[in-house]
Amino acid sequence: NAGVMQNPRHLVRRRGQEARLRCSPMKGHSHVYWYRQLPEEGLKFMVYLQKENIIDESGMPKERFSAEFPKEGPSILRIQQVVRGDSAAYFCASSPAGTRYEKLFFGSGTQLSVL
């Protein structure tokens, strides 16, 4: 039973380029979360999605960031026109539906480096 799969593991972009981070949840999980971990900081919630729906994007920066979880395929976190401050580890987590206390299972993360 594969865990939460994220790719790429490392992503290097120059300022102004686009970054696309992918996440496939655990089998049977229909809830996906994206968290960001900046250097020397804790994990920060970004967005919560279910299939074809954004449920809570209160942690997403207002500009340049977007997320989707299509009916087929992985969830995508997209960062347009990246800046150096976007350099961070981006973790995806998933959980099954209908779980009252929502334990999260995290993927290995994508380390984004902006040059």
Next chain:
Amino acid sequence: QKEVEQNSGPLSVPEGAIASLNCTYSDRGSQSFFWYRQYSGKSPELIMFIYSNGDKEDGRFTAQLNKASQYVSLLIRDSQPSDSATYLCAVKGAGGTSYGKLTFGQGTILTVHP
């Protein structure tokens, strides 16, 4: 005041000792509390969760929750060098959120030396 605050550490204990990690939270309506372990460069791994006041034990780990004091702790008995990691306290708040929107503390680095 930070929403979730952990003792800053780093915390260093000898092998075989008890490591005590502490966390306070500001949202009095918080419902669920989690401890994650994160090795350097790796993903967070859930090791304990607690919802009710009191103690919850799982092997060498004990989570303690005191909602009146807004305090949650993690005790690691018989600490091993393999326990050396960053421990993240996470809280799921009130406000009707029934999903996994967690607020994390900044983490406490634990080092267990032989």
